Each structure stands twice: as structure tokens, then as C-alpha cells.
Amino acid sequence: MLKGIPAILSPQLLKVLCEMGHSDTLVIADGNFPSESMGRDGIVIRMDGHSAPEVLEAVLELFPLDSYVSQPVSLMEVMSGDTVETPIWDTYEEIVKRRSGLEGSAIGHIERFAFYEEAKKAYAVIATGEKALYANILLQKGVV
Template sequence: MLKAIDPALNADVLYALRAMGHGDDVIICDTNFPADSVARQTVLGKLLRIDNVTAARATRAVLSVMPLDSFVEHPALRMEIVGKPNEIPPVQAEVQAEVDKAEGRSWPMGSIERFAFYDLARKAYCVIVTGERRFYGCFAFKKGVIPPDAA
């Protein structure tokens, strides 16, 4: 255990989040997502895990150490429900609440069609699979910057 580090963040996830640069994407996905095969195509090239937690809990852990990109309109994206792109299931509402809490303001997620999400995930820095079993618990987060300390 480390002080001020969310205990859900394991060494592999912390390494990847630290290694990412401004504009890199991290994917947080549910157990039904083809995480291993997609992760093999990412920059990191291997699947990361935050087991036994929901997508919202994993999001809280990741956003406790990673800023979102304020240079883009939607630094957080949710996978759209096939045939119902505007519907927000509970799993996505819970993740939205974690995004808002981490950023200290309402910052609505954008949405992305299922197969476009797969394409984005393959180009991401890394994929983190969670223990989320509800459908459409898949999200992309674009890393932002931490400003320098004031002099």
C-alpha cells in the first residue's frame, strides 16, 4: 500500500498511467469486451486488469491520478448502445458521476458507436479490463496535463 494512492491501482496500471503522455487514451472496459485481443494491438501491447470492481470504481481509481484533457470537447467517451445511441444505462451514469466528481464539475461524456470504439481502443495507449459484468461498461479517457507549480 502507498499513501494517497488508490488501492485499486496496481503496479502495472500505475506504470502505464505514468508512462502515458498528453492526448494518449486509456480504455476501461467490462468483462464482455474483447480486451485481450484488442490490448495486444495497443501501444502497451498487453492487457491490464483492475479485477473485482465496477467500471465506476475503476474510473474513480484512474482519475484519482490522471487528469482529463481539457483541450478536447469530450475527453471521456462511452460506448453507445447498439440501436439506442442516446440511452444512458446505469453503468454509464455511474461512470459519469465519477468523471464529474474527479473534475469538480459537470463534464458530460461523449459517445462513440460500438465498432468505432473498438477501432479507438486498438489505437489507445492501453486497455484496462474491470470486473464489470453489466453491458456497455466500456469507456475511453484522454489524458490531460498537470500544470507546473506556481513560482
């Protein structure tokens, strides 16, 4: 056991976060995201019993966001014609602001298939049990 480490963060995830360097990316994926196929060449960490906001909260307690880019956080855009509501994005914005001090303008949006391409290049994908649609989030690591 360690002091000051959120209990939700497994030893495997802590190792991955520590291994990552400046500009490496991390995906926190919802339950519908094809985590295993997107993370085929990288690392997939299963956290099926947890929501994406609780994972984001814990990760950002330790993970610095990249201050050298304008948008170190990216969300998957809603597909044109899809009428899905995305209240989880407000939750993400509040967590990012509280944990990193960055404003909502630090959060960008990436078209769905472009998001998949970025996810394939990510250092790791965290597969959560999040049920909200369009709840996938990409984080770019900064420096301490």
C-alpha cells in the same frame, strides 16, 4: 507501500498511467469487452475482480483528463435496436464530475465498432469484471 495512492491501483497500472502522455487514451473495459484482442498491440491490465466504476474512481484520482478537447471521455453507444438500459453511465458521469470537475457534456458516445477501432489505438486497456452492458469507457489523458 505509498501514501495517497488508491490501493486498487497495482504497480503495473501506476507505471502505465505514469508513462502515458498528453492525448494518450486508456480504456476501462467491462467483462464482455474483447480486451485481449483489442489490446493486442498495446498493454492489457487485468482487474477482473473489480467493477468499472471503482477502477474509474481510482484512476481519476491521479489521471488528468484532456482539457483541450470537448469530450475527453467517451462511452460505447448502445447498438440500434438494443433495448439495454445503461444506468452505469449516470454513475460514470457523477465520478467524472466529482474527480475532474467536468460536466456531463465532457462525455461523448462512440458507435460500437468505431469504439473498437479507438480501443485498438489506446495506450492500454484495463479489463475489469464489470457485468453491466455497454460499460466501456475511453479516457483521454490531459496535462497536470
